[in-house]
Amino acid sequence: MADLAKQRNIFRCGEAGATIVEYAVLLALFTLLVIGAVVLIENKVENSFDAVTNELANPPGS
DSSP, X not given: OHHHHHHHXXXXXXXXXXXXXXXXXXXXXXXXXXXXHHHHHHHHHHHHHHHHHHHHHSOTTO
């Protein structure tokens, strides 16, 4: 039984922290999330700016 515990400790030593590969995967996922959010809200933001521009160019009652 002691040998089994010793073997488990050997494998744990190599997992002290995140590796550069894990950080790269997280960065790639975060980048895709941000790009996806920008693509989803792009039209709404553009339409809002167009509406404000039209209102400023042609104010009501003028």
